[in-house]
Amino acid sequence: EIVLTQSPGTLSLSPGERATLSCRASQSVAKNYLAWFQKKPGQAPRLLIFDASNRASGIPDRFTGSGSGTDFTLTISRLEPEDFAVFYCHQYAVSPLTFGGGTKLDIK
Amino acid sequence: EVHLVESGGSWVQPGGSLRLSCAASGLSYSDLWMNWVRQVPGKGLEWVALISKDGGQTKYMDSVKGRFTISRDNARNSVYLQMNSLRVDDTAVYYCAGGWGWLTLYWGQGALVTVSS
Numbered sequence: 001e002i003v004l005t006q007s008p009g010t011l012s013l014s015p016g017e018r019a020t021l022s023c024r025a026s027q028s029v030a031k032n033y034l035a036w037f038q039k040k041p042g043q044a045p046r047l048l049i050f051d052a053s054n055r056a057s058g059i060p061d062r063f064t065g066s067g068s069g070t071d072f073t074l075t076i077s078r079l080e081p082e083d084f085a086v087f088y089c090h091q092y093a094v095s096p097l098t099f100g101g102g103t104k105l106d107i108k
Numbered sequence: 109e110v111h112l113v114e115s116g117g118s119w120v121q122p123g124g125s126l127r128l129s130c131a132a133s134g135l136s137y138s139d140l141w142m143n144w145v146r147q148v149p150g151k152g153l154e155w156v157a158l159i160s161k162d163g164g165q166t167k168y169m170d171s172v173k174g175r176f177t178i179s180r181d182n183a184r185n186s187v188y189l190q191m192n193s194l195r196v197d198d199t200a201v202y203y204c205a206g207g208w209g210w211l212t213l214y215w216g217q218g219a220l221v222t223v224s225s
Contacts, residue, residue, distance in 0.1 A: 035211060037153070044203060044215035045145075045153065056213070088153050092210040095167040097143075097155040 002027055002091050004100035012108040019076040021103045023089035028069045033093035036065055036074045039102075040085045048087075049074065081107075110134040110214040112204045117219030120194055128189040128219055130204030142180060142187040143212055146200035156202070158210065159187065172198075194223045 003026040013019055023034070032052035037045040047056045049065035052072055062077040076083055084107050089100040116128040128144070144156040157168045157178040166178050177190040187204060201220050207213035 033210070039147075039153070044217055045205075045212075046215075047211075047213055050211050050213075090153070090155075090212075092212070095158075096169045097158070097210060099153040099155065102152045 001096055002029065002094060002098050004089050004091060004098055006087075006089060006100035006103050008103060009101070010104045010106065012106055013079055014108045015079050015081055017079050019074075019079055019083075019105055021074040021076075021087055021105075023067075023072040023074070023100050025070040025072070025091060029072075029091045030093040032068050033091060034065075034067070034072050035090045035092065036063075037088045037090060038083075038085045039088060045088070076105075079105075110137060110140065110206060112206065112214055112216035114202065114204050114216045114219035117202065117221050119222045119224065121225055122194060122196055122223055124194050124223070125190070125192045126194060126221060128191070128202055128204075128221070130187045130189075130216055132185045132187070132206070137185045137206075138182040140206035140208065140214070141210060142178075142204065142206040143210075144178060144187075144189045145203045145205050145212065145215075146198075147203070147218075148197075148200045154200070157189065191221070194221075196223050199223045 005024045007022045034052045036049040039045045053065045064075045086102045111133045143158040159178045163180045175193045180187040201218040203218045204216040205212035
């Protein structure tokens with residue numbers, strides 16, 4: 001099983017600042033099949049990034065995914081008020097599919 | 109665009125059974141691999157099971173193998189999760205999600221399953 005470790009657990013920032021979220025895999029993620037989701041209470045998860053660096057349809061360009069192998073990063077260039085949420089990385093390369101534990105991005 | 113709606117969430121006693129349904133509308137449902145993903149209240153996301161486009165291939169997380177069964181009926185644009193021998197730690201919001209390949213692009217709003225005596 002591929003274990004995904006996200007850091008930090010909580011990130012406190014202000015609107016307009018830059019956010020950098022990390023996801024480390026216990027083994028290489030084949031074909032960089034790594035996605036990032038945004039989750040708000042009471043809402044379905046929203047796909048932001050797939051294949052490590054491709055933005056999903058309708059996702060603003062302030063969201064950028066990067067990395068390969070075992071180390072991946074989600075960067076939000078200039079935080080908007082609606083960006084504050086919990087973010088999960090997710091590998092869909094091998095079964096069992098797995099999610100990271102999440103990074104909570106809250107308003108400072 | 110695909111729209112997914114879960115139903116069947118309820119309270120059940122430990123050891124009981126429940127069947128979740130997910131109805132899909134929109135184009136290309138039969139082209140999608142479908143998944144169930146759950147979230148324990150206050151915790152993270154956890155993948156549960158997936159099924160191929162034609163239903164011929166299924167995969168499960170270890171803790172539900174032998175207890176849960178994922179199935180689909182493409183004529184009814186629906187996917188199901190039969191859950192038997194439910195345990196307290198199965199309590200969660202269960203999301204139906206689908207996409208091309210194993211990537212989950214479309215998600216429902218979730219159905220709450222509570223396992224408690």
